[in-house]
Amino acid sequence: MSSPNDASIQDAARIARAISHPVRLQILNELREDGAYVMHLTTVLGRPQANISQHLMVLREAGLVRAIRDGMTVLYEVTDPQVLTVVDQLIALARQRAGRRELASGEADGEQGGGRRRRRRGKCRCPRCSQKARPGRHGRG
Ligand SMILES: [Zn+2]
Incomplete structure (x- = not known):
């Protein structure tokens, strides 16, 4: 039987605390597709880098994301896809x-424009988006 002092229960609470912020939920959501650069997160979420970095630090300390150095910049990704399953479950519940x-x-009207994505990828200049923006060649580096 698991008691509240069980290490995994403590860790579960720690993970829940780290996830429990709208910005951090958004960040985790953005990391879904092979992670994202900090610059990308600031552009897509429309928040200053200092703010994003703070949230990333909380997620890192909880062991939910990791940072990967990529030249001059840093790529973040989730440490375990199960993190995203939890995020999905929370969003589905909401x-x-x-x-x-x-x-x-009484306002049920079938479609509720909730599926609309508000991504401003055109403006993002992170390494990944600027690569996608370039037309034509499928160069391999
Ligand atoms: Zn980007």
């Missing part, structure tokens, strides 16, 4: 509840 609320208030 959406389900939002749907229920709307049903209750």
